[in-house]
Amino acid sequence: MKTVVVLLTLIFFANGKEEARIVGGEELDDISDYMFVVALVSKRGEFAGGGTLIDSRHVITAAHCWQGNGKVVVGSNDLISNGKEYSVKRFVSHPDYTTHRTIANDIAVIILSEDVSEITEFPKRPTAKLNDYDTSCKVLGKGVTGYPEPGTLSKKLKLAYVKPVPQSECRDKWKEWSSSFKVDDKTICTFSDDAAALMGDSGGPLLCDDKLTGVVSFGMPSGGGYPDVFTEVYFYNDWIDYVIKNY
Incomplete structure (x- = not known):
């Protein structure tokens, strides 16, 4: 258990601590192709992680992101400002989520209190396990x-x-x-x-x-x-x- 606690300290981005890092990559000026990528905001108004809208009411995120998040921000390319805020009706973590000896089932569904109105296209989920290691x-x-x-x-x-x-x-x-x-x-x-x-x-x-x-x-x-x-x-x-x- 001690090993995993140390691992979590190193790697998770939670509670405003710099734990999950972005280094590299390119900033996007135009996010019109990725409007389904949302920001989670804690009740204290702090950025708490990311998520993906899979339809007008449901967001997929990681189970470890839960901090009593109060809002989901949609359509912002200024961190969490200038987007539309949606309140969270319910955060459902996978029942088998665990950090004991390994990190497993780290997935959750956020149910919004109302439908997202500004997005009509959402990414589909795969119907088979990924096995193409040459893909980008x-x-x-x-x-x-x-x-x-x-x-x-x-x-x-x-x-x-x-x-x-x-x-x-x-x-x-x-x-x-x-x-x-x-x-x-x-x-x-x-x-x-x-x-x-x-x-x-x-x-x-x-x-x-x-x-x-x-x-x-x-x-x-x-x-x-x-x-x-x-x-x-x-x-x-x-x-x-x-x-x-x-x-």
Whole structure:
């Protein structure tokens, strides 16, 4: 348990602490193609992570992002200002989310109190497990602009291109950090020479073939040669559909 607590301290972006870093990537002046990427805002008015609208009422994010978030901001390319605010009706974490010995099932659905009116197109979810390691994927978010000097949060949405790596390679690399830590089966690992550790903020999207393929879960600040790890959305399609239908 101690190992995972240390890991969480290093990698999560929560409670305003600089833990999940963005290094590299490009700032987007035009976010019209990515209006479905939203910002989570705590009740104290602080940026609390990212998320992805999958329809007009539901946002997919990471379970660890929950801080009693009071709002979701849509359509802002100025961090959390100048967008439209939506209140949160309910935050539903996956019932098997855990940080004990590993970080697993790190996914949640946010149910908004009203429909989002300004967006009509949303990313689809994959219907099969990702197995193409030659594909180029995109990660989006608004993390800090440098590491180890954290700088400031990027006001504009940032995008980086990353490539998936096989689970076996990812596990072997993370075992170098801690022999007792295991990368969960229901994750995707990516690596990039140009964008270090978690291009997107916690909870933000990994898009492969323009589908919501992953959710930012964890990584090592500045990369450090370690793959970034995303919850793989495909494995949770049935659970997401259940939440949409029953909550």
